[in-house]
Amino acid sequence: GQQLNQSPQSMFIQEGEDVSMNCTSSSIFNTWLWYKQEPGEGPVLLIALYKAGELTSNGRLTAQFGITRKDSFLNISASIPSDVGIYFCAGDVTSGTYKYIFGTGTRLKVLA
Amino acid sequence: DAGVIQSPRHEVTEMGQEVTLRCKPISGHNSLFWYRQTMMRGLELLIYFNNNVPIDDSGMPEDRFSAKMPNASFSTLKIQPSEPRDSAVYFCASSFQESDTQYFGPGTRLTVL
Numbered sequence: 001g002q003q004l005n006q007s008p009q010s011m012f013i014q015e016g017e018d019v020s021m022n023c024t025s026s027s028i029f030n031t032w033l034w035y036k037q038e039p040g041e042g043p044v045l046l047i048a049l050y051k052a053g054e055l056t057s058n059g060r061l062t063a064q065f066g067i068t069r070k071d072s073f074l075n076i077s078a079s080i081p082s083d084v085g086i087y088f089c090a091g092d093v094t095s096g097t098y099k100y101i102f103g104t105g106t107r108l109k110v111l112a
Numbered sequence: 113d114a115g116v117i118q119s120p121r122h123e124v125t126e127m128g129q130e131v132t133l134r135c136k137p138i139s140g141h142n143s144l145f146w147y148r149q150t151m152m153r154g155l156e157l158l159i160y161f162n163n164n165v166p167i168d169d170s171g172m173p174e175d176r177f178s179a180k181m182p183n184a185s186f187s188t189l190k191i192q193p194s195e196p197r198d199s200a201v202y203f204c205a206s207s208f209q210e211s212d213t214q215y216f217g218p219g220t221r222l223t224v225l
Contacts, residue, residue: 040219041218041219042203098211104154
């Protein structure tokens with residue numbers, strides 16, 4: 001079956017540093033999504049990517065849809081304490097229904 | 113505006129008991145999704161509805177799980193009988209259409225003893 005490998009599993013960084021995380025798949029995806037989840041809450045969509053090679057920004061966040069359609073990257077610039085949380089990637093299951101599989105998440109901690 | 117509402121937020125029950133989780137989607141949204149999140153398996157889609165009709169239930173783990181959406185503003189996920197391995201956080205999400213952004217509720221943390 002399709003699998004999403006997300007790395008790194010966790011990151012401890014200093015406030016102000018840039019962050020990079022990525023997802024790779026064994027299969028081709030048509031859509032990549034990036035979510036953030038804070039403790040006790042559900043995931044919140046950050047960025048959606050629909051086209052190979054697409055580069056999209058949302059404030060300090062930038063995500064790219066890999067050319068091979070098997071990977072995606074999320075970068076956070078100048079991290080701040082409120083960036084703390086778990087970041088998930090998700091890709092669509094190309095079966096004609098709107099199903100997404102999620103990566104295992106990257107846990108980000110920002111040290112002030 | 114109110115987001116997706118889930119109840120209860122926490123549920124502790126004993127093995128063998130019936131558990132019912134509830135979800136109220138965002139008003140006007142036509143699609144509703146039930147997910148389960150565990151440390152081992154991450155976030156998994158269990159079932160989703162479009163216009164109150166179940167479209168894909170291939171993620172439902174076994175016959176002990178059932179979901180209904182009797183109207184556009186309410187859905188339930190039932191586990192009967194519950195087992196310890198069902199312990200997880202269950203999320204409900206809704207979207208305007210199937211392909212649109214999904215908005216997640218705060219989740220129900222289920223513990224089966």
